[in-house]
Amino acid sequence: MKSFLQFRVLLILVIGISFVSCRDADEGIPDFPEGSTEYKNVWVQDSMKRYYYWADQMPAKPDYHLSVKDFFQSLLSPQDRFSYIVDTQDSSTYPRSIRNMYGFDYAILQLGNGDVVTVIKLVLNNSPAMNAGLKRGMMIKKINGTLITASNAEQLTSSIPNQTVFELTVGDWQNNTIVNEKNITVYYGYSFEQSVMSKIFEENGKKTGYLYIYDFPDGMTQTLNQKFIEFKAAGVQELILDLRYNYGGSVSSAAALCSLIPSGITANSQFITYKGNKNGGEVKRTFAQQIAYDPNALDFNTLHANALGLNKVYILTSNNTASASEIVINNLKPYLQVTQIGQVTLGKDMAGFAIEDKRKPKKVTWQIHPVIYKVFNANGEGGYSNGISPQIMVNEYIALPLLPLGDSNETLLSSALNKIYSKSAIYKSTSDQNGEVLFESDKPFVDVRR
Incomplete structure (x- = not known):
């Protein structure tokens, strides 16, 4: 998640984000009670009108009675894969992924011989995954005892961020098969900053x-x-x-x-x-x-x-x-x-930057991360x-x-x-060649509108 929160674009180029409203008096938007969902949605709309790259495509009459997340989604352009919103007082509203919760990622491949395998492609240093013994190149055979297949991979992956602990059956890849199988328990935790x-x-x-x-x-x-x-x-x-x-x-x-x-x-x-x-x-x-x-x-x-x-x-x-x-x-x-x-x-x-209510006291706890x-x-x-x-x-x-x-x-x-060094590329000639990617665990993270 951190990567998507770190754009340091020139803030003085735009009007400060402590504004209360940018609405014209004749827009006909009611004055909703402070603290209500509708009041928060009006603040979201005002913020987006000012900063959002596709502000001119926003609906003229959105439904203010929607939940804040659904209301925000209703404002977004079809071209926008990346804008998102979080409630700073509710951690459940933040984007979740296997990488930012556990410190690893994997890919599910269909090999040239038709077999489906799951390979760990990334393990962060000083992460829960590394501490549990996971390494790049290992194969995952099961998640919480369920054999991974092409048809259930996305379902299994989507369930992991809702857990604080899960079990993997992993092994090494030798001669086109998984050997040295073992069960590893991975706990939710913090991954330290990655060194260069x-x-x-x-x-x-x-x-x-x-x-x-x-x-x-x-x-x-x-x-x-x-x-x-x-x-x-x-x-x-x-x-x-x-x-x-x-x-x-x-x-x-x-x-x-x-x-x-x-x-x-x-x-x-x-x-x-x-x-x-x-x-x-x-x-x-x-x-x-x-x-x-x-x-x-x-x-x-x-x-x-x-x-x-x-x-x-x-x-x-x-x-x-x-x-x-x-x-x-x-x-x-x-x-x-x-x-x-x-x-x-x-x-x-x-690129963009975070928009939040700078009024004192703060009246809206939501924080917007729009494309700007x-x-x-x-x-x-x-x-x-x-x-x-x-x-x-x-x-x-x-x-x-x-x-x-x-x-x-x-x-x-x-x-x-x-x-x-002007050499010809040489790769092992195995059935692994040209493994087609069926699913990657980090896809839900990069499309944070999910």
Whole structure:
């Protein structure tokens, strides 16, 4: 959930969010009793009229008697997959997912021989899942004693976020079968912030830096800067960014990462353009300006002093690459060659910030997370709501078991290394090849309107 709460877009560009109403006197909306559902819905409508990207598509006469969540849904554009609303005094209204509650994700695949298997693709560090013994590449055979099939996978997954503990039957994948089966109990809990993982690969005197970035929280510029100091000192000549599971986060942190890669940019080089509704207008931001919106960030000049000065970069992506990580891909393109490897990204070409009642005392406890801006790069390129397509399409599940992230033989990473070192891609010839994804446990999370 955190990734969707972290857009740090320029708040002073829009009128403050402590307003009471933006309604005209002749709109004919009754003065509902303070504290009533209808009163809260009017506040939601007023807020959305001011900030929502598709405000001009909102219904003129919505039903104020609906529950707040249903009323909010009734205002949304059919094009909107991402706006959501929560009650800050009711934790049950927040988006839930297996990843943010337990710290792992899995995919259900149909193999080339017709078999259906469930593979753990991600386990967060210092998470309940890791503490329970789950690892990337393990196979899940049962959830709470029920054998997973293509027909019941979504039902089983949707039930997990409503529990605080569940049991998995897992095993290892060997010779096209699950071995070493065991039962593991996973408890609901907190996953600590994920560290940035880096490695350096060398072949024939050419050094390649690898950087796995799980998300873009505010306050990560020190970490990024240190990684690039190490890359530069080692003489890294090529760079691979692994953003395959990165849902996004702070645009400022994304800008900081971008400032550390190409040559030929300055503090005043344009990084991003935000385009909002008639109230938000169009706003352009340089690298330095966008980075500075994180009050704890290192400044552009400090960061860029450690830039690798590259003219190309390789970026690993999946259908879960979203938001600020897509901004990295799109907004680097005016300044260097971007070679994307993997799958089409999610398609979150937009940004926003939380809107809440700032009156004292607060009269409405709901908090809105609407789409407020569409985002574009320095060349005015954006509009990737259907995702950004890679130049090199690679199925992460082409060979099982999945290897650890950062392993040079792991499918996506090896594809990038093969490209850099001019090798042909070589994969195991097994029935696992071209495993079709039937279901992924993180899909309900990325579409937070559910």
